Amino acid sequence: MxxxxxxxxxxxxxxxxxxxxxxxxxxxxxxxxxxxxxxxAVNITLIAFDRYLNQHDGQIFSFMVIxxxxxxxSVGLAIVIALFRNKPTVNLDExxxxxx
Amino acid sequence: xxxxxxxxxxxxAPVLVLSVFTMLVLLMDLFIGKNKSGLVFISxxxxxxxxxxxxxxxxxxxxxxxxxxxxxxxxxxxxxxxCISSALAILISIEYxxxxxxxxxxxxxLILFCTVGMIILASSTDLIMIFLxxxxxxxxxxVLAGIRRGDVRSSExxxxxxxxxxxxxxxxxxxxxxxxxxxxxxxxxGIAEAISSGQMSSQPLVLMGxxxxxxxxxxxxxxxxxxxxxxDVYQGAxxxxxxxxxxxxxxxxxxxxxxxxxxxxxxxASSWDxxxxxxxxxTMFVGNLGAIVQTNIKRLLAYSSISHAGYLLIAIIARNSLxxxxxxxxxxxxxxxxxxxxxxxILIGREGKENLELEDYSxxxxxxxxxxxxxxxxxxxxxGLPPLAGFIxxxxxxxxxxxxxxxxxxxxxxLNSAISFYYYLRVIVYMYMKEPQGEFQITLTPITLLVIVxxxxxxVELGLFPGPVLSLAQx
Numbered sequence: 001m002x003x004x005x006x007x008x009x010x011x012x013x014x015x016x017x018x019x020x021x022x023x024x025x026x027x028x029x030x031x032x033x034x035x036x037x038x039x040x041a042v043n044i045t046l047i048a049f050d051r052y053l054n055q056h057d058g059q060i061f062s063f064m065v066i067x068x069x070x071x072x073x074s075v076g077l078a079i080v081i082a083l084f085r086n087k088p089t090v091n092l093d094e095x096x097x098x099x100x
Numbered sequence: 101x102x103x104x105x106x107x108x109x110x111x112x113a114p115v116l117v118l119s120v121f122t123m124l125v126l127l128m129d130l131f132i133g134k135n136k137s138g139l140v141f142i143s144x145x146x147x148x149x150x151x152x153x154x155x156x157x158x159x160x161x162x163x164x165x166x167x168x169x170x171x172x173x174x175x176x177x178x179x180x181x182x183c184i185s186s187a188l189a190i191l192i193s194i195e196y197x198x199x200x201x202x203x204x205x206x207x208x209x210l211i212l213f214c215t216v217g218m219i220i221l222a223s224s225t226d227l228i229m230i231f232l233x234x235x236x237x238x239x240x241x242x243v244l245a246g247i248r249r250g251d252v253r254s255s256e257x258x259x260x261x262x263x264x265x266x267x268x269x270x271x272x273x274x275x276x277x278x279x280x281x282x283x284x285x286x287x288x289x290g291i292a293e294a295i296s297s298g299q300m301s302s303q304p305l306v307l308m309g310x311x312x313x314x315x316x317x318x319x320x321x322x323x324x325x326x327x328x329x330x331x332d333v334y335q336g337a338x339x340x341x342x343x344x345x346x347x348x349x350x351x352x353x354x355x356x357x358x359x360x361x362x363x364x365x366x367x368x369a370s371s372w373d374x375x376x377x378x379x380x381x382x383t384m385f386v387g388n389l390g391a392i393v394q395t396n397i398k399r400l401l402a403y404s405s406i407s408h409a410g411y412l413l414i415a416i417i418a419r420n421s422l423x424x425x426x427x428x429x430x431x432x433x434x435x436x437x438x439x440x441x442x443x444x445x446i447l448i449g450r451e452g453k454e455n456l457e458l459e460d461y462s463x464x465x466x467x468x469x470x471x472x473x474x475x476x477x478x479x480x481x482x483x484g485l486p487p488l489a490g491f492i493x494x495x496x497x498x499x500x501x502x503x504x505x506x507x508x509x510x511x512x513x514x515l516n517s518a519i520s521f522y523y524y525l526r527v528i529v530y531m532y533m534k535e536p537q538g539e540f541q542i543t544l545t546p547i548t549l550l551v552i553v554x555x556x557x558x559x560v561e562l563g564l565f566p567g568p569v570l571s572l573a574q575x
Contacts, residue, residue, distance in 0.1 A: 086249075
C-alpha cells in the first residue's frame with residue numbers, strides 16, 4: 001500500500017500548482033481552471049486521510065466539495081459570459097474600470 | 101454500514117421555513133408578470149416567520165444531527181440579525197430596482213437563499229456544514245454582485261469577487277481537510293477533544309490547517325491582507341447588494357469564525373491569538389488609512405467596513421462569552437448603521453446618475469437638512485461617538501478584550517477609532533460646509549425613507565438604552 005505521505009505530497013504539489021496558476025496567469029478561464037485544480041487537490045487529501053483513518057466523513061466531505069465545485073462552475077462561467085457580453089475580453093488585466 | 105443520524109427537524113425550523121418561502125418566491129416569479137413587487141410581500145413574510153420559528157426550541161443549547169447543528173444563544177441571536185438585515189436589504193431594493201431597471205424576480209430569492217446559508221453557517225458545529233454554509237452564501241453573493249447584467253462595473257465586480265472568493269475557498273477547504281486528517285473528525289467538539297488530549301497525528305499539520313482557516317475566513321470577513329476585493333466589489337455591486345454584503349454575510353462569516361476558533365481550537369489559542377491580533381491591527385490601520393484617501397462614497401464605506409472587521413476580530417481574540425455577545429450586539433447595531441447610510445446613498449442618486457462621489461454631497465445640509473442629519477448620525481455612530489449605538493457596541497468589544505488582558509490591542513483600536521473620525525467628518529464637512537455643486541433632485545421614495553427612519557431610531561435608541569437588547573445577547 002502506498003503510504004499516506006505520498007498522497008499528501010501529491011495533493012500539496014497539485015495545490016501549489018493551482019495557487020501559482022491563479023497568481024501568475026491572467027486569463028480568467030485559466031485562473032478558474034487552476035482553482036478547480038486546488039479543489040481537487042483537497043479532494044485527494046480528504047480521500048487519502050479517509051482511507052488512512054478508515055472512516056467515512058472524508059468521502060462525504062469530498063462529495064460535497066465536488067457538488068459545490070459543480071455549482072461554482074455554473075455560476076462562474078455564467079459570470080464570465082455576462083462580462084464578455086459587456087466587454088469582449090477574458091484578460092484580467094483589462095478589467096480595470098475600478099482600481100484593482 | 102453507516103448508522104442513520106438522528107433527525108431533528110424542529111431545530112432546523114428556521115432553515116426549512118425560509119427554504120420553502122424562497123422556493124415559493126422563485127415559483128411565483130413565473131406567474132406574476134412584469135411587476136415583481138408581489139414577491140416582496142412573500143419574502144418579508146418568509147423572513148418574519150423564520151424569525152418566529154427560530155424560537156421553536158427554547159431549551160438552549162440543543163444539539164442535533166449527531167452534534168453538527170446547534171441552536172443556542174449565539175445562533176438564535178444571529179438568525180435575528182440575518183432576518184433583519186435581509187428584510188432591510190429587500191426594503192431598500194424595491195425602489196432602487198425600479199429606478200435602475202433591475203427587473204428580475206430571482207433577486208429576492210437569491211437574497212433569501214443567501215439568508216438560508218447564513219443561518220446554516222451560524223448554527224453549524226461541523227466543518228462540512230460550515231463549508232456548505234459558506235458556499236451557499238458566497239454563490240448567491242457572486243450572482244447578486246453581477247445582477248445588473250448590462251453594466252460592465254457590476255459584471256467586473258462579480259468576476260473579481262468570484263475568482264478571489266473561489267480562491268479563498270480552496271485555502272479554507274485545504275485547512276479543513278488537514279484538520280480532519282489530523283484529528284479524525286469534522287465535528288468542532290471532537291476536534292477540540294482530540295487536540296486537548298494530544299490524539300492528533302501531527303502537530304505541524306494542525307497548525308498549518310489553522311493558518312489556512314485563518315486565511316479562508318479572513319477573506320470572507322475582508323480582513324487585511326485578504327481585503328483586496330472589498331472596495332472593488334462594493335463599488336461595482338448594486339447599492340442595496342453592497343449594503344447587504346457588508347452586513348449579513350459578514351456577520352455569518354464572523355459567527356462561523358468565532359465558533360471554529362473558540363470551540364474547536366481553544367487549546368491552540370496561544371498560537372492563533374498572536375496571528376489574529378496582528379491581522380486585527382493591520383486590518384484596522386489599512387481600513388482607516390485607506391478610507392481617508394477615497395473620493396467615492398461606496399469605496400469609503402467599503403474601507404470603513406474593512407476597519408470594522410478589525411474591531412470585530414478583537415471580539416474573537418477575547419474568546420470569552422462577553423466576546424460572543426459583544427460580537428452579535430455589534431453586528432446588530434452595524435446592520436442599522438450600514439443600511440441607514442446606504443439608504444441615503446440610494447436616495448441621493450437618481451436615474452442614470454448615481455451621484456456616488458463625495459463632491460455630490462456638497463451642500464446637502466442646506467438642501468435637505470433632515471437627510472444630512474441622519475447621514476451624520478450614521479457616520480458618527482460608525483465612528484463610535486457616544487451616546488450613539490456604535491459607541492456602546494465598540495465599548496463592549498473592548499471590554500471583552502480588556503477582561504482577558506489585551507491592553508495594547510485595545511489601545512490601538514481606540515486610536516483607530518479616532519483616526520476613523522477624520523474621514524467620517526470629511527463627509528459631514530462636505531454636507532454642511534461646501535456650496536452645492538448643482539441642483540439636488542432628491543425624490544424621497546417612501547419605503548427607502550422608512551428604512552432610514554427605522555435605522556435612525558434604532559441607532560439612537562440602542563445608544564441610549566442598550567440594556568434590554570444586551571441582556572438578550574448574553575447567554
